[in-house]
Amino acid sequence: MKQDAFSKLHPAVNLLFFIGAVCFGVLLQHPIYLLAGIFASGVYYFSLNGRKAIKTILLMIPLFIFITLFNPIVNTRGVTVLFTYLDRPYTLEALVYGIAVAATFVLMILWLGCYGKVLTGDKFICLFGNLAPSLSLLLVMVFRMIPSLLQKAKQIIGVRSSIGKGIEEKSSIKNKLNSGMTVIGVLTSWALEGSITTSDSMRSRGYGTAKRTSFMVYKMTKTDWLFGVVMLILLGIVIFFAANGGMNAEFLPERNITPIKGINTIGFIVYLGYLLIPTILNIKEVIQWNISKSKI
Amino acid sequence: MKKSNVAMLIVFLALIPLTLFWGDKLPGKGYYITGVLIIAELSIPFFMMFERRKPQARELVVLAIMCALAVIGRVVIPIPHFKAAFAIIMLTGIAFGPESGFIVGAITAFASNFFYGQGAYMPWQMMAYGAGGMLAGFVFIKNKIPRKPWIMAIFGFLANVFWIGPLLDTSHIFIMMPEISFATITASLASGFPVNVSQGICTALMMFIFGKPLLEKLDRVKQKYGMLEDENGI
Incomplete structure (x- = not known):
């Protein structure tokens, strides 16, 4: 099996990445940001799972449609009424909001799928073994x-x-x-x-007689520190832009989506860059491999 | 005061209110993050209690076996949608008490996520499975209610439909629903009801047929090796 370059980093760095990716995927409801999230998670999910990923991604389409269509049924706010049934309005805004909710859902499934592949049981225990x-x-x-x-x-x-x-x-x-x-x-x-x-x-063999020590395969190297610090800086920039309203999007009762232009573009590029870290690492690995292969 | 009691006080009086306060300010579907954090905070005192007791090797091994049995139950019984996990977790709670029931439930949910793939509902699963094991432990504590097969079967059905099932269904409100309101809560609970009933029947069947033999086996191990009872028993 092809080794994933991102998985080789220290588990703490991996965990940090997924916490950031899932949290912002859930928090940012801006359509363009959601699209960026689905794109990045989909690409990484595909590189981790290969052909099997296509089936999972196809299975998500009916779920996506169901959540989208379901939202206006429980949510009647919104100004543009498409049609009414049983005296309840079915609004365009709620439908658009449904798309955002469905996108968040798909994005979460994809990121957590990647998380399961990258942070395996041994890595999890390496991280939290000493705590409990x-x-x-x-x-x-x-x-x-x-x-x-x-x-x-x-x-x-x-x-x-x-x-x-x-x-x-x-x-x-x-x-x-x-x-x-x-x-x-x-x-x-x-x-x-x-x-x-x-x-x-x-x-x-003396279980319980002394403090248990655990064997660690993973050590924080310079590369790990570098990636950790870069991720934290990128996350900080994203939080800065998000706090200043650069990524706001409201759907109900009226659509009000902040356009991505001017200074806000930086925030978007930083966010996309953060999400693409694993993919960039993988691409870099492939290029390096091909260069060293051509030298032989 | 015991450390775990202090932890429980801190969690209930400070951490959860603070999480609710800050979580309310999060944009988008921030309530998913708030929900996950609160479940994590709720389970801290339970896990601390388990750690502080310094469980002995025998106890750990038996609990691990029960978890593994619950995870692979669906492989052994070749009927689709038949989940043996709830029954095994609740029987562990009945045999070893509420605390072990909670630990086995939570660890089963956690481990099966590593085994069958991670899902966004994992924290709710841990909470619901753990709560199921704990409830069984409390209901059947000290043999006040006889451990007759049909009593356990009725308990298993009711616990599934009115306790574990609804707890699991709350995850839909947080994950799939656009907002938290009366309508979305009823929709989630109603959509989960048929599944809960069918799983309740599975659990009841399992408790009825398998309950007594398993409890006898566990009690035998407990008696023969003095497990989970005195501190020096190892």
Whole structure:
């Protein structure tokens, strides 16, 4: 699999980026800014997931339309009435606002999808492990047990089907349910038995006798600091412009959207630049790779 | 005063009011951020309690198994839309008490998001699952209500339809709805109702068939190894 350049940075930098991206994606309702957010998150989502991303993005279209059309039903404010039904107005402003809400929703899904790919379980524990040692140990154990229990479950199901107690696609719901319950029951006993061995082994290795230390694969390097500081500066500029009303957009009861021109253009470019950091890093990586390949 | 009690006081008297105050000033869909922050703040005292107790190895391993079982439940029972997670979380709450129920619920929601993909509703999931486990622990505390299969089944159904389900549905208000108003709240809760009922039936079935055997297994482990009871039991 192609390695994502942004994922190689320190987890704290990754987390900072996503907090900024999601927060501003939710806060800024300006159509152009939303479009920028969807563009940046879509491109990054695509570079992370490849072909699978197209399916996810296509699935979002009906959701987008539904949220857009739904908004005017619960929201009757707005001055331009398109038509009335059951004595309730269906307004253009509410419809436009619905588009903004739907765009925010799509943007959030895309950014969180990227977040899931970049900040994996180990990175999360690296960030917060020292803050809550017992909870993060619990989480690590769950991460480890999910695949191991799945494997055990497959073994149990295999054994059951080899003695003629397996279930098929066309088995009745009652049979499926009964069989599933038996499998879960066996699985629980098996796992609980194993748990005693695990905890005895943990105890004999001295769990709980001293402060737990954790192994860190990730270290803040100069590049990480550089990216962190640059991100903070960019975020500061965006906040400055947003606080001065350069990104305001109101839909109800009347549309009032601040145009992007003059000094406000800087704010927009900075915002777009911030969102495109992972993509720029990836492009840089590809170019570098091709240059070094051509030298061989 | 215990540290976790101090934390709870700070959270309720200072952090949440401040978040509500500042959150109200945020533009756009800022209420999503406010909602996430308040859920995070609410869970701080619970997690602190768990950390301060310094749980022993045996307890951690058993809780981890319950979480993992709840996450993979839908793989083991091959019926579409049949969610075993709620029943397993509530049974853990019944067996080990409200605090363990909350921890298992919250961690299950959190871990399954890593497993099945991150969603914007994750904080609400953590809250609702945790609250479900906690409620089960409180209702069946100290065996006052007998742990009969049909009682647990009725409890599971009611808890799903009137407690966990509505808590989960509040996420729709924050994520998909254009504003928070009476209309959007009723719309979200009403649209979630059929799903909640169907999941309530799943949970009730699961509690009825699987409740007693699982509780017996957990009680046996608890008794045999003295888990989650005395401090020195390890």
